[in-house]
Each structure stands twice: as structure tokens, then as C-alpha cells.
Amino acid sequence: MKHIALLCCLLSACTFTRSQSISLNQGGPATSKYYTQLPYEMVNGKMFVQVEIKGKLHKFLFDTGAPVALSKKLITELQLTEIHQGHLTDVNGTVSNAATVQIDSIKLGDVTFTGIPAITLFPDWYNCWNIDGVIGSNILRQSVVKLMSDKHLIIITDQPDKLALNKKHSVPLITNANKNQQSDPQIKILLNNKVSLTLGFDTGDNAFLRFTDDLMQQLAKYNSYEIVSKGFGATTIGENGLQPGAEKYLLKIPFINIGSARFDNLVTETNKGGIPGIGTKLLDYGDVTLDFINGKFYFDAKNDANAPDNKQWPFQPTFADGKLVIGVVWQKGMDKVKHGEQIMAVDGKDLSNLTLCQLMDNGPILGDKQSAVITLKAPDGQEQKLKIDKE
The missing domain is CATH 2.40.70.10 (Acid Proteases)
Incomplete structure (x- = not known):
């Protein structure tokens, strides 16, 4: 996700x-x-x-x-x-x-x-x-x-003539305005040169690609992804709060095409329910034009070929019950951490009183790190320090 x-x-x-x-x-x-x-x-x-x-x-x-x-x-x-x-x-x-x-x-x-x-x-x-x-x-x-x-x-x-749009960079944009009561934009992307998907373009999501279990199951017959890890937990906060805890999968997709741009070895996390989509991370790679009038989505990429960082941490933090906790634990982390343990510090920086607003203002605590030492607090009050690596 x-x-x-x-x-x-x-x-x-x-x-x-x-x-x-x-x-x-x-x-x-x-x-x-x-x-x-x-x-x-x-x-x-x-x-x-x-x-x-x-x-x-x-x-x-x-x-x-x-x-x-x-x-x-x-x-x-x-x-x-x-x-x-x-x-x-x-x-x-x-x-x-x-x-x-x-x-x-x-x-x-x-x-x-x-x-x-x-x-x-x-x-x-x-x-x-x-x-x-x-x-x-x-x-x-x-x-x-x-x-x-x-x-x-x-x-x-x-x-639109004032924008010098390039048709080679376009894909269909669909709003289903007669059925959809808010006209949110849906765009066509190509998965591994063989599967066409319709996904929402959602600037309210700071991710690149948002996937669901249902979509994963629909694509299974095309052999279009590899399951690189399984996990359990919850990380995503929507209008109505934190999603329920559920089984999750990390998928690696060989490549996708958005317009004339290609993204290789993309890793995404599944959600048990929800709405698949593409978020503002796409803007790191170029400009986007939503032509609602003519039903076209343009992506003017800085580079035709792109390789997003697909390294993963052994777990994924989130914010729940007023504190920073382990949200999802992947297979590599299951013998080290437990879902719900509080994250007290990262590389010696105290996070025990971190608020949700501070997290939203300052960004992810792991940032661009490739390794870190985290301090965890178990439900019984016991604390431990753990070195983790992004692999």
C-alpha cells in the first residue's frame, strides 16, 4: 500500500x-x-x-x-x-x-x-x-x-491547448460521473505488459501504489506478482480511523507502465479491504495532468525507466491508542518484535511521547535510514533495544 x-x-x-x-x-x-x-x-x-x-x-x-x-x-x-x-x-x-x-x-x-x-x-x-x-x-x-x-x-x-499536452504520455481517465457521485479520477495502468488495471489517482494518499487483497486474488491467474512476505497488523488511517488488524502481503510486481513511463520491481502492501489507487509519490517522478474534460490522464515522467527503492523493514510502525507502536510485523521480524509493542526511541531519540500531529508534521521516524536501533516496550513494561536493517 x-x-x-x-x-x-x-x-x-x-x-x-x-x-x-x-x-x-x-x-x-x-x-x-x-x-x-x-x-x-x-x-x-x-x-x-x-x-x-x-x-x-x-x-x-x-x-x-x-x-x-x-x-x-x-x-x-x-x-x-x-x-x-x-x-x-x-x-x-x-x-x-x-x-x-x-x-x-x-x-x-x-x-x-x-x-x-x-x-x-x-x-x-x-x-x-x-x-x-x-x-x-x-x-x-x-x-x-x-x-x-x-x-x-x-x-x-x-x-487544455494551453498546456502543450503530449498524447504519447496519456492514458484513459474515467470518472463514471453518472454513477460515481464525486467524479474521483480513475486511470488505466498496464501491469507487466499484459494486464490492464483501473486505479484511482488519489492525492490524499502519500504512497505510490495502494493494493487490496481482492485485487491480488483477481491478478493471481496472470502470475503477475511475487509474494515476498506475509504479515499481520494495521497501519493505515482513513477518515474513520485506523484500519482493523488483518493478514497482509508484500507483493513484488516486475513492472508497471503509466503512460510511457515504466516502474520496475515495485513492492506494495495489500489491504484486506478498501480502494486500490496511486498516490502523490508518483509526483516524485514527473508531472501529472487530469483532463476531466476529454477523459485523459497525462504523466510527463522525468525518466522513461524508473526503479523505486524496494527495500523493506522487518516491521512497519503506526500510531494507535495515543502512541507509536508496531503496526505490521513481516516474516523476518516475527521472532524479534510483536504487534502492538510501543516504540520508545529510534537511535536514541525519545519517541515515547510522540503525538500523531508531530508524526504528521515531521514525517516517518525511519526516514532515509538503512539501519537503526529501536527501543521497544512490551505490554509488561519490559524494554529492549533491537538493531534493524532495511533489506
Whole structure:
């Protein structure tokens, strides 16, 4: 599901459904022939932008895997009322209730959008980023959106000719707008030159590739991956909290193609449920354009051939019950650590009082290390130091 060096992958992909046929795909840009550049800040693979509502700037998460969302604070400030009730399924497959409000006017750069529905589900950990909302796919569905990774710019326009797009770098983009009530982008990738997959492009996920057990089983007949390890545990946090503990697999895929770019020996982790997808790690390798108007996804890679780091740690940490713990233990670590043990320190740095917000601000504790000494605390209070290596 993510590069194994990441401690805790906070995912925002979700699907919104309703008891009646009322869609989030309403409203849109107030004018035509528009073009604007919106700077973004990248923090641990999350994209943040400034938007304007009623003359005031607000910090929003930019998340193509989710619909537009607003915090309770902003809803109160804008004096918005609920227009509908529905259900939301997050990236882990957990369902919760969510109401809908409508934003009369919101500006992204120089472009004003009117009549945009927004959900009210706003998890507590969003407050770690001091954001007031989420820019999701339903507000983008009538535009062409280019993500320029080196310049940290988002171009939003209805004039794709201004972007000098290369058809050789494109794959189909599908939103199923008639069935899908938020128009989250789905793209076609090619697995080992023989299997075509449709996966979501989710800027709310800081991973590269997100896989599920169901997808793994569907691909088994094609001999398109190798199981390099098995494990048990939970690491991923969605809108509704930490995923349940479950059996997991590490898969090695010989190569995938996204447009004209190739990625070799890609290792990914499976999830028992949820939504497969590709996250913002892809932006490390080039620029992305989402042409919602013409149904095209462009990936302008810096290099045609890429070899992501596929080394793995013997376990994967996460954050649970207010502390940093062992989330998933892989086969190589089963004789050394146990699921749920608290991580007290890494290379002598005290992490015993680490908060979730600090983790989200500072990034993964193992970072770019290739080896580390960790201090673990068992449920009985016993502590041990353990040297681990990335292999």
C-alpha cells in the first residue's frame, strides 16, 4: 500500500453514497475560458492550497480521492445548513454518516466556483494540519488540472491547448460521473505488459501504489506478482480511523507502465479491504495532468525507466491508542518484535511521547535510514533495544 519506510500513511480516499439520487457533481466554474495557477505546499506527501471564501483565505487539503469537505468551524462561520444526509466509505472500507452543505462561492486562484456541494465529515486528525476543508474531485470535474511537481503549482483551466499536452504520455481517465457521485479520477495502468488495471489517482494518499487483497486474488491467474512476505497488523488511517488488524502481503510486481513511463520491481502492501489507487509519490517522478474534460490522464515522467527503492523493514510502525507502536510485523521480524509493542526511541531519540500531529508534521521516524536501533516496550513494561536493517 505504501513505501515501507513510511510510518503511518494517512489516506483520504473515500466514496460518498446517498439514500436518494442526489449527486455531489453539482455547481462549477462561474465563467468559461479560465486559466489560473494555484501554488501548493507539500508536507509529507500531502498537498495544501489556499482558497478564498467571502474574501477570506483558508487552508485546504487538495485531495482528488475525496469530495469537497468543510470543517465544522468553517460551516458555522459561513452559516451553512445541511441539505442532505448520506453515507461515506473511506479508504479502509469503513462506513459512516455524513451530511452535505452547499458552498455558494469559492475561489481557487483567480477562478470562482459556485454552488459546490461539500460533505461535513471532518476527522479529528485533519486538525493537525490546521485546515478548514478539502478541495476534492467534484469541484474539479469540469476542468483540466495540471500538477507541476518541481514548481509546486496546480494549473486549473478549461483550455487544455494551453498546456502543450503530449498524447504519447496519456492514458484513459474515467470518472463514471453518472454513477460515481464525486467524479474521483480513475486511470488505466498496464501491469507487466499484459494486464490492464483501473486505479484511482488519489492525492490524499502519500504512497505510490495502494493494493487490496481482492485485487491480488483477481491478478493471481496472470502470475503477475511475487509474494515476498506475509504479515499481520494495521497501519493505515482513513477518515474513520485506523484500519482493523488483518493478514497482509508484500507483493513484488516486475513492472508497471503509466503512460510511457515504466516502474520496475515495485513492492506494495495489500489491504484486506478498501480502494486500490496511486498516490502523490508518483509526483516524485514527473508531472501529472487530469483532463476531466476529454477523459485523459497525462504523466510527463522525468525518466522513461524508473526503479523505486524496494527495500523493506522487518516491521512497519503506526500510531494507535495515543502512541507509536508496531503496526505490521513481516516474516523476518516475527521472532524479534510483536504487534502492538510501543516504540520508545529510534537511535536514541525519545519517541515515547510522540503525538500523531508531530508524526504528521515531521514525517516517518525511519526516514532515509538503512539501519537503526529501536527501543521497544512490551505490554509488561519490559524494554529492549533491537538493531534493524532495511533489506
